[in-house]
Ligand code: SF4
């Protein structure tokens with residue numbers, strides 16, 4: 001609760017900020033959001049226009065900067081096109097404002113989009129951007145929301161047609177690099193896509209960006225007449241299926257929309273679909289650079305043409321997209337399609353032929369049919385824009401020379417992996433090294449004694465220092481319970497591997513953690529590699545080295561065994577809260593000091609967080625890992641599967657009565673019966689060193705003394721923790 | 736309690752036999768009751784059976800698209816708490832060591848809590864994602 005109180009002091013104000021339900025539908029966008037904030041000098045705005053929608057921003061010419069709401073510009077609201085020089089002479093068009101969620105539905109780390117208002121001038125230069133709402137846990141408290149604002153400000157002054165990416169360009173790469181938000185790479189990568197796509201889409205629509213001119217396809221005429229099934233198999237026709245639940249409606253077993261579509265100019269395809277004479281007549285109507293596609297609806301009750309379609313208007317549910325170019329259809333681009341000639345074609349109840357009139361469309365390259373819809377959020381009743389698409393590309397056989405080579409741009413996550421290749425190699429090597437060292441623990445501990453544990457400690461201290469300096473501070477790859485909660489959320493809303501891949505260190509670390517927890521338990525991560533855990537224990541060791549040993553203490557066992565449950569309660573509490581409110585769970589997860597320590601910096605946060613970390617680290621000097629033992633929800637989450645880890649530590653029957661190991665266990669993980677509680681064990685290996693130490697392990701030491709007294713040789717200590725017995729061989733074998 | 740305290744009668748049948756390993760393994764994880772447990776703690780186990788039926792119905796309703804995700808999660812969490820109680824009476828052991836082997840140890844309450852919560856997290860996630868993929872669960 002205390003954390004919550006502190007949290008409210010610095011609570012990010014656009015986190016899950018409620019937005020008016022009408023925001024995504026009302027024609028008057030600027031009545032709901034501060035459009036003026038993203039385009040300086042604008043004093044009036046049009047209603048939403050175009051597809052995807054945007055509003056025009058005007059400045060009064062006669063120095064009259066009073067607000068004039070442009071509610072009368074309804075008439076041409078579907079026009080799109082360039083609106084430089086408006087009909088109203090009293091004001092000039094100075095740019096455009098658009099809402100990201102009207103244009104793209106790219107989820108960020110949380111699985112939900114960052115709703116952003118973007119302003120752009122008439123030359124395509126971004127004039128401003130404002131985050132209206134986000135659901136990013138990391139920006140809730142971990143990283144001040146100001147960082148996101150700062151990040152977004154980097155776009156101001158940039159041309160939307162430029163290639164903008166996150167991170168500094170490497171040699172030979174020609175893009176503008178933006179500074180990422182440290183610790184929130186996934187969020188900014190998603191946001192970059194949002195900013196760029198939105199900018200380009202609107203700039204293309206209003207004519208700022210010229211369309212790409214693509215070489216036109218040259219068709220091969222085949223002698224065969226394919227059936228519908230042939231066309232489906234070859235990919236000549238494609239399907240676009242939208243389920244009811246995809247648009248937030250109750251599932252009824254029937255689709256929302258089931259469309260089949262294809263390209264008609266290709267003679268073999270066109271004849272198969274339309275029949276010879278219809279195809280010829282269609283082709284005579286088309287000018288060069290005009291292309292026909294067909295669409296039929298075979299299932300679902302929703303009209304793809306739109307029930308509210310008016311003459312002269314735009315078909316606002318259907319688009320064709322080729323890379324960043326989109327092609328919309330008006331009434332003049334529509335022709336009736338009465339039947340499908342191909343044998344075996346399905347029955348349909350809605351159909352159309354649409355004409356794409358543009359030089360930039362080419363059937364030689366892949367293109368997509370896009371269905372634009374509104375998705376309803378059941379909990380709020382809000383409608384948000386969403387789109388569904390399916391790709392089509394003429395099969396090789398239908399194109400002279402086959403399909404041209406298409407260079408698919410490298411996915412962002414791959415670029416990040418390449419950029420950080422050396423770091424990734426070093427990090428993976430560190431994990432493999434520590435994993436291998438631990439796998440060879442028997443070899444290591446046999447070379448140590450209670451007083452001389454260099455073999456184990458050497459590797460362990462190396463692991464700690466590397467994890468604090470390299471993993472924690474440099475790579476900021478401190479795993480956190482918030483990631484676990486975020487995955488859960490993403491699983492429910494929108495799981496995207498790509499987004500998780502954009503943080504390579506966390507991605508790799510989690511695979512390592514999951515695998516090693518099942519094999520050996522949480523101890524390998526917690527005890528050897530967790531940056532905060534390592535920092536905490538290193539401080540404890542350093543306290544001892546600088547003479548504070550006499551002040552160092554362990555809590556009495558009774559209190560420890562009660563307090564240790566606290567971390568489990570915190571974990572289960574967070575999990576339960578996350579079912580109701582992810583935001584609240586994320587806030588409460590501030591019980592983890594990781595963000596303050598590694599991501600944001602101890603001195604970059606509000607004082608309560610700094611104080612909290614200072615107390616934990618200060619306490620760590622005097623008692624071993626207080627946070628890990630009693631508070632860490634991540635440690636608790638990992639302790640749960642540790643219950644059934646595959647390989648545990650060795651124990652000998654005499655351990656049940658001897659408590660020597662238990663006394664030396666800094667984690668207080670060994671009970672009076674000599675059993676190890678693997679959930680609490682940090683796999684420090686102290687007890688394993690004892691196990692083989694013939695001078696420190698009381699039962700073994702007694703055995704040694706007995707043997708010495710009896711003049712028996714001291715054979716090596718076996719896996720059972722006792723001297724390997726000398727078995728007299730039978731007489732004949734001896735001979 | 737140490738492994739030697741483990742009541743041999745309560746071990747799952749396959750602990751000593753190799754055949755039908757997978758089936759028995761599945762039964763052991765999905766069926767928390769045992770005959771012996773029933774003999775001694777009829778009421779707790781009977782209530783558990785009723786609750787199990789109810790929670791199965793909840794999943795069926797979810798499968799029919801008539802249950803929201805939140806309600807399913809709530810029921811599943813509630814059932815998990817009760818499963819811990821049932822198992823502590825019926826099958827108070829958990830696996831020790833590699834899962835493909837047959838070593839068990841007596842379960843403390845915390846062991847059982849960890850086992851049931853983790854197992855049910857996996858079962859729940861599988862059902863949840865399955866139903867969601869089939870488009871049957873309302874989000
Ligand atoms: S208990 Fe938490 S802080 Fe400690 S080592 Fe484990 S994960 Fe890190």
Ligand code: SF4
Pocket residue numbers: 649661664665666667668669670676680681682683684685686687688
């Ligand atoms: S002494 Fe043994 S039981 Fe205790 S933490 Fe170290 S390895 Fe685990």
